[in-house]
């Protein structure tokens with residue numbers, strides 16, 4: 001039997017009255033292509049383009065692998081090449097894409113085909129508009145999975161042209177991993193589950209960015225009121241609920257707190273919660289990223305300066321310690337602070353007074369200091385990069401914010417919150433988002 005002998009009328013078993021429908025012996029579904037397009041849009045909005053591409057590629061791959069396995073034994077193929085061709089023929093019969101062989105095949109390639117009327121390119125254009133790169137991810141994944149099973153080794157198909165990026169037709173080539181060499185490296189992450197982990201990190205980062213933009217916007221409107229309840233912290237997981245509970249209790253005690261955890265886990269949010277739940281909530285909350293600026297600038301930012309203290313100091317200016325008077329000052333990325341600056345910070349914490357750069361008098365400040373870092377400060381202390389006395393002064397209480405991978409129960413809620421925030425910001429310029437709740 002040849003691949004071209006596959007006939008829809010023989011493959012499709014259906015009861016005209018409805019019920020279970022089978023295609024090539026497998027239970028199949030008649031599915032609206034637009035619904036799949038909406039799902040694609042939802043995935044891209046939730047996981048970013050790379051995350052969505054990974055999910056759809058692996059979905060296609062698994063489908064392709066399974067199909068090859070089923071077809072192998074289902075029909076008496078004339079030879080192996082007919083079985084290999086049957087995957088494309090099946091996809092054509094199922095209406096996903098019309099697979100054709102190019103008129104002039106490049107003989108050195110393991111596989112090469114033209115894809116007409118790809119439902120994926122069509123839906124991508126419909127839901128998301130023109131793309132910069134090929135988008136037939138499920139189909140490419142299917143072809144890779146199918147050929148990998150047939151070949152008994154890794155085969156990867158790459159879409160060279162795609163309707164969704166303005167080409168007349170989609171075209172795809174397949175080679176073994178060895179044949180591709182280094183050229184395939186950029187495509188491999190989409191076949192690997194780790195690619196989704198990256199997407200979750202991106203969601204967390206983007207969430208943080210949206211929060212920052214929201215805060216900046218509120219500030220610009222003169223309404224920098226603290227958020228209610230948990231200061232925007234999303235907590236469904238036990239790990240995060242424990243941290244928040246502890247933060248609430250610590251908030252009532254006017255001590256310094258060291259917030260630790262990896263970048264992007266929400267350390268600043270937690271610091272904000274401590275401020276909001278403390279008796280200082282009516283005062284200012286000021287945060288500074290100590291790692292983002294050179295030492296001299298940081299000193300003038302924190303402690304202020306007198307007029308003429310250095311070139312460009314055209315007037316007296318109070319620093320952030322004074323700006324936070326009566327409230328809370330968050331020293332973010334405290335682990336990045338230089339040794340001389342550590343001495344100055346220690347003195348300020350001990351004396352509860354600051355001296356502006358270029359002045360010789362001290363000013364009393366009433367500030368609760370919170371510090372945050374993604375470094376292991378104790379290791380820094382052992383390595384003599386961080387002063388032990390400052391460490392103990394900052395770490396009266398330590399709160400460790402667990403990374404997202406340790407609180408997976410928060411992932412969906414974070415993603416939803418991010419989506420809603422992004423939607424509010426853009427006022428849903430692309431219309432309503434189906435399925436979101």
Ligand SMILES: [Zn+2]
Nearest residue numbers: 121136162170
């Ligand atoms: Zn395409």
